Amino acid sequence: MSLGMGQPVPAHHKCKHSLRLQQQRPSRCLINASKPVITRVGKLEPHDAVAPSTASAVDAVVHDGRLPFLQTLLQFAKPNAYAQKVLAGHRYAWGKMGLAYEDALFVADPAAARSLLTAEWQNGIRTEWPPTFKALLGEQSISILQDPQLHSKLRQVMGPTFSAEAVAGLMPGVQQTVAKHVGRWAQQDSFAAYPAARLLTFDVLVNQALGLGMDDDELAHFAKVFKQWGDGFMPPGIDLPFTAFGKGMAARREMTARVQQSLRDPDLGEGVVQRLRDEFGADSQVASDNVIVLMFAGYDTTSSAITYMLNQLALNPHVLEQMRQEQAAVQAQHGNQLTPAAVAAMPYTTAVVKETLRTAQVIGYVPRVATQALKVPGGGPELQSGCPFIVALGAMAASDPAAAAAAVSAAGQGSPDSQAGTVQDFRPERWLQPELAKSLALHQAPFGMGAHYCLGSQLAMAELTAVLAELARSYSLTADTDTDWPDFPIKRPANGLPCTLRRLATA
Numbered sequence: 001m002s003l004g005m006g007q008p009v010p011a012h013h014k015c016k017h018s019l020r021l022q023q024q025r026p027s028r029c030l031i032n033a034s035k036p037v038i039t040r041v042g043k044l045e046p047h048d049a050v051a052p053s054t055a056s057a058v059d060a061v062v063h064d065g066r067l068p069f070l071q072t073l074l075q076f077a078k079p080n081a082y083a084q085k086v087l088a089g090h091r092y093a094w095g096k097m098g099l100a101y102e103d104a105l106f107v108a109d110p111a112a113a114r115s116l117l118t119a120e121w122q123n124g125i126r127t128e129w130p131p132t133f134k135a136l137l138g139e140q141s142i143s144i145l146q147d148p149q150l151h152s153k154l155r156q157v158m159g160p161t162f163s164a165e166a167v168a169g170l171m172p173g174v175q176q177t178v179a180k181h182v183g184r185w186a187q188q189d190s191f192a193a194y195p196a197a198r199l200l201t202f203d204v205l206v207n208q209a210l211g212l213g214m215d216d217d218e219l220a221h222f223a224k225v226f227k228q229w230g231d232g233f234m235p236p237g238i239d240l241p242f243t244a245f246g247k248g249m250a251a252r253r254e255m256t257a258r259v260q261q262s263l264r265d266p267d268l269g270e271g272v273v274q275r276l277r278d279e280f281g282a283d284s285q286v287a288s289d290n291v292i293v294l295m296f297a298g299y300d301t302t303s304s305a306i307t308y309m310l311n312q313l314a315l316n317p318h319v320l321e322q323m324r325q326e327q328a329a330v331q332a333q334h335g336n337q338l339t340p341a342a343v344a345a346m347p348y349t350t351a352v353v354k355e356t357l358r359t360a361q362v363i364g365y366v367p368r369v370a371t372q373a374l375k376v377p378g379g380g381p382e383l384q385s386g387c388p389f390i391v392a393l394g395a396m397a398a399s400d401p402a403a404a405a406a407a408v409s410a411a412g413q414g415s416p417d418s419q420a421g422t423v424q425d426f427r428p429e430r431w432l433q434p435e436l437a438k439s440l441a442l443h444q445a446p447f448g449m450g451a452h453y454c455l456g457s458q459l460a461m462a463e464l465t466a467v468l469a470e471l472a473r474s475y476s477l478t479a480d481t482d483t484d485w486p487d488f489p490i491k492r493p494a495n496g497l498p499c500t501l502r503r504l505a506t507a
């Protein structure tokens, strides 16, 4: 799901003081701000990866990452990059957020972030969405609702569809859908990867995961409706027929009507839609809001990741080559089906999926608000009730010393492609090095953490794996990778990523 940092926070949750007051007296959001700001102390160092922060007075020091007004505009096009700029390599930073230019705490300490999000309901932490998100997703959707019992019930009802076992059962359909779309891509001289990946993930979602039974025409129509709906999330959210938000709301009404048609269908097959209906009733808003939120959460995110993966493969042909060898061995032993045993026999391909998610940072941050006074665990600062904060997943991932360590070790071995040696280098093999596992597990959280941990992570991994297997087994790939990647409302290539696929003579 894409999350909006560059969005106004509702007034009742704002820290009320101005920037000028912030600089003159202790912040309402940050009790320890009266201490002197010593930015060096809070900086993430490589040893932090293996020794997560423990209670310590010095950790409470927060970097002052408040940027000049013009620089805060970066949050609207590249909020993940903005969060990293505010943090500037520190565990915690005090930065500006949203149209209203509010103060928020940015958190990049992996242990503290995990601890905060794991117990978020108990700690009075809530997801904090701007009004456009609430209106477009629905007040009763799992991401928006503020009732812990209903949240837990929804996870129980929807979870079984997305468990590892259930996704293994969906895999034949996912694999078939992927083969159909990739085959169509290869029939064109060139195709734009981003819209093509969107159509693929929409197909998987509505027909495999949700069982809504859309044919190609309806699929193409609702993919457009969905785009119109997605465009509505951009602020300022004025509900008129000609504004993006107004058109988004019209799209939501059309989607709700289509979802309700399935909910009321007596022949509806087994699955998550049927379970929502049985639990909450065919006409309930809880059921329809949560079918829609599943589409929202699973569509843009996965298509963004697939597109970024194609970009990385085009830039790193040796990775595709290495997967080809692995896939040939897997096919020889397990046949063509991506059974659990076959997937378990492809560690390098799985490492490519993980490295894609690490470098793509599809969701670079998750926004929250403290609804009661809160001490950030592990010696972090204190927040007062009403203070917004951002868990900066992207900054955390980028501070992972395992990334830099792999680059350094590859350079030491004289690897030909190791000159750059930065954490952004695409090196799937880092996931196969046992000595880096602890650090990667601590810092990499592409699917979030804790109470709101991504419900569809297994499905997303399955889709990425199926695309990689299909490409490596049967196609060569080139792409125009010379493009910018804005990341709001979702990370995507400005040029759509024109690609060419050719079927291998041996396929």
Ligand code: HEM
Binding pocket: 001, 127, 142, 143, 155, 205, 209, 293, 294, 295, 297, 298, 299, 301, 302, 305, 362, 363, 366, 367, 446, 447, 448, 449, 451, 452, 453, 454, 455, 456, 457, 459, 460
């Ligand atoms: C690469 C693809 C994906 C990424 C990177 C991703 C990432 C995330 C993240 C970071 C969160 C946590 C948000 C928060 O803490 O506020 C989340 C939540 C969620 N995701 Fe995903 N996701 C992906 C694919 C999917 C798919 C395929 C589905 C299902 C079809 C899905 C369903 C959900 C749902 C329902 C939630 C809300 C869970 C809750 O609030 O309890 N996601 N996702």
